Amino acid sequence: MPDIIDEKPNETEEKPLARASFSVNGRSQWEFSRVLLIYSGAVALIGIALLISYFILSARSRDALINMNLALLLTLLGMGSLLALAGLAVFGVLIGNIVCASRNQKTYSCVFFEDGMLVRTENEDGGTEKLLRYSEFKKIKETKRRFLLYLTGSLVYPVEKGELSEEETAALRRVFRLKSGK
Numbered sequence: 001m002p003d004i005i006d007e008k009p010n011e012t013e014e015k016p017l018a019r020a021s022f023s024v025n026g027r028s029q030w031e032f033s034r035v036l037l038i039y040s041g042a043v044a045l046i047g048i049a050l051l052i053s054y055f056i057l058s059a060r061s062r063d064a065l066i067n068m069n070l071a072l073l074l075t076l077l078g079m080g081s082l083l084a085l086a087g088l089a090v091f092g093v094l095i096g097n098i099v100c101a102s103r104n105q106k107t108y109s110c111v112f113f114e115d116g117m118l119v120r121t122e123n124e125d126g127g128t129e130k131l132l133r134y135s136e137f138k139k140i141k142e143t144k145r146r147f148l149l150y151l152t153g154s155l156v157y158p159v160e161k162g163e164l165s166e167e168e169t170a171a172l173r174r175v176f177r178l179k180s181g182k
Contacts, residue, residue: 014113017175018168020159021109026102028158033094040094044087050080108157112168114175117149119157140176147172 054076116133149157
C-alpha cells in the first residue's frame with residue numbers, strides 16, 4: 001500500500017481532516033455491480049422468455065397463425081429481442097468491468113482537507129496525484145459503511161468509514177454537507 005500523503009502541494013500548511021486509502025479490484029467492482037448484474041440478468045431472462053413464447057405460438061400451425069393476433073406476435077418478437085439484447089449487453093459490460101478491475105488493481109490514498117481532497121493513485125504502471133475540490137463532485141452520498149464521492153455518474157471514490165475515527169467521520173460529514181449518519 002502506498003504511503004499516505006500529508007499535505008497539499010504548493011499550498012499553505014493546512015491540517016488534514018482525515019486520511020483514508022482503498023483499493024479498486026475485482027471484489028470491490030463486484031460489490032458495486034452485483035445489483036445491476038441481477039437486474040440486467042432478469043431483463044435478459046424476461047426477453048428470452050418472450051422470445052420462447054413467440055416461437056412456441058408461431059410454431060403451431062399456419063391456421064393458428066392466421067387466426068392469432070399478429071400484433072401480439074410482433075410485440076412478443078420485438079420486446080423479447082429488445083429486452084434480451086439490452087440485458088445481455090449491460091450484463092456483458094459489467095462482467096467486463098469486473099474482469100478488468102481484477103487484472104488492473106488500483107490503490108487510492110486520500111487526504112481530506114476543508115476545501116478538497118488530495119488523491120494519489122497507484123497501479124502497475126506507476127501513480128498519479130491530483131487535488132480534487134469537493135465542488136467538482138457530481139454527488140456525495142453516505143451509506144452505513146462508506147462515503148461515496150461521485151466524480152461522474154460511474155466514477156466513485158468509496159471511502160470506508162471503518163478506517164476513520166468518529167471525529168474524522170463527523171468532520172467529513174460537515175465538509176461534505178451531509179445531514180447525519182446512516
